[in-house]
Amino acid sequence: MLNFPNESRSYDATRHCIRFWGSDGAMEVSFFLEEDALTKIAVGTPSGESSLLASFDQNRDRILRAARKVYGRRHKGSYELIADDF
Template sequence: MAIAFPNASRPFDITRGAVCFWGYDSAFEFTFYVDADALHRLGPQSTSDEASLLRTFDANAHASNP
């Protein structure tokens, strides 16, 4: 079974310096993190503040899925 991402919540975890999101595979929940360095590579124009990093995450979260 493929991992599904039905939960649109994606908070910024300050202690990890990363955006956190969840995926589900049947009855199992998995936590994923994309750190600020990776987000800066995806959006070089983004700054290090939470709002900018979340915008970069959102802009790229579904880039490969129509």
């Protein structure tokens, strides 16, 4: 079962996404939330690392629900969450 015990997240300026991690048993799972997806669920979020991370924190529950859904489709090393996942 996918859990998110680690509340760490970071902004990746190169990929324009927020990276966060989950775990399924002993396996760590990487997720990448595209900036466009975040601005879809948090309309009006200004660009910039601190604003995007704050928006992620405010919408964490919704993001984690989407991550679980995407993860359940198939298991692989990392997952990208896009606007259509919300």
